Amino acid sequence: MVRLTRAQQQERTRTAVLAAARAEFAEHGYVEAKVDQIAERAELTRGAVYSNFPSKRALYLAVLVDMVEHSATDEVPPSPPRSTAEALGSFARAWLERLPLADDTPAFGQMQLRSLARVLDDEPARGALAQVTRLEALLLALALESCAPTDAGQVRQVRRAELVLRLLNGSGPFADTALGFGDPFDVAHACAHLGGLGLADTWDPPHLPYVAPARACQDLWTPPEGLPDLITERRVGFDEDGVIAVLGINRLGAAEETIRAARPGDRVTVAVVTSDPAEIGRLVRLRIRDFTRCLRRVFTPDAWPRLHLVVDDRGLLASATGVPNADDSTEHAVRIHKGELVARADGRGAAYAAATAEVSNTTRSKRAAT
Structure with missing residues (x-):
């Protein structure tokens, strides 16, 4: 008899719960579905269900995320749209x-x-x-x-x-x-x-002229490995110059500030953080993964912006950039240059400040000397 490791047993339990929940939700809908019935379908206890998913809503969102991740995708590259x-x-x-x-x-x-x-x-x-x-x-x-x-x-x-x-x-x-x-x-x-349709669509937020400049620094850092990019569904690397914006779920509007202000050639990474990864973190994954799959059916790879989007639900990237206790209202950003953090900013406008920060002459001269 093969003995399963604890991790293998947890994964088997989680898989059984997801399958049972999908059947229960498909039959009764979200409101009428019962956690006790899901546990019975999975031949598990109610406690086993809640040990993997803290609420019915978290479980429903996990089922939808699983459906999106395992849905068939069209691998044929689209032709560039003409208009x-x-x-x-x-x-x-x-x-x-x-x-x-x-x-x-x-x-x-x-x-x-x-x-x-x-x-x-x-x-x-x-x-x-x-x-x-x-x-x-x-x-x-x-x-x-x-x-x-x-x-x-x-x-x-x-x-x-x-x-x-x-x-x-x-x-x-x-x-x-x-x-x-x-x-x-x-x-x-x-x-x-x-x-x-003709629209007067301009980018001119009134608060940006009043944003304090980013603070210059020269910090070594160790980026986390293996974070999945929700846009490309590939693993994110941090070996390019650019900007990382750590944004709480209530500050996602600052993502555009980062992108519009970034310099040509910058790699922009937006890390979404939340105090509720089981529900809000899954909500972000569900919506963005489903949405970007539709985008990939239409737009060729060269139409994608130089943007990574990750859900940092364990706070790994936030901590690595200097925010150990990120929450739903966090806005923190850093500029990366040649593998070092060279500018930091916090609070409203931080993403814009880091994106517009310059590498100091002192930093350049120290690198030249080494």
Whole structure:
């Protein structure tokens, strides 16, 4: 008889719980599903379920993340879209492919939609979802700006991306019902037409001129290994010059400040931190991984920004950059140059300050001498 290690037993238990939970949620939906029934399906105790997942919501989010991670992906490289309208229409069609089939049960259809209706039933969770949606709009905008910026009338595409996501997600608590109403092809056509809409979209946040400069430093550091990038689904390396912004879930809007201010050639890494990795951390993983898979169906690799996006739920990257106790309101950023941390900033505007920081002459001369 083969004896399993503790880690192997934990993984087997977790796999059994996920399989049982998926069956329970698909049959009864999130609200009516019972943890006791999930434990019975998995032939485990209620305590064994909660030892792996601290709440029903955490378990539901884990099931959706597992569905996304194991969903089939289209490996055929897309052809570059010829216009913003074509890109938006293609993105909408990729997004709408998640609509449930006619013979799917209502509960499974909600899972297929990655629906969070009646799941995020408190203000912190809804606020986190709003921040993540804002980040999704930025990712779509950056892809649009890279592939076809000239036919849309302006460089920044964030407002256009926000309109598209509002249309695809619905505009209120009945968003799931709205997705089942009317013809999905009409929605895709409407998104394409937004490509020709004239918008005065500029980047000029009023607080940036008042942001304090980053503090110069010259610190060695040891970056963590193996952090997965939610955009490319590859492991992140930190061997390039650039900026790392450690942002709490309530400060994700600062991601655009980092990207817009970064110098050509910089590698920007946004590390999302939260005090609730079981729920909010999984929410970020679910939404961004699902979203970027739709983007990869439309945009070629050269349209991706020089951006890494990681969920730092164990605080490894935060600690390595000097923030041992990061929380939902953290905004801390550092500039990396030739393997050293050469500038630091904290608080509102920190991401912008680090992105605009220069390597000091003293630092340059010390490196030259060595």
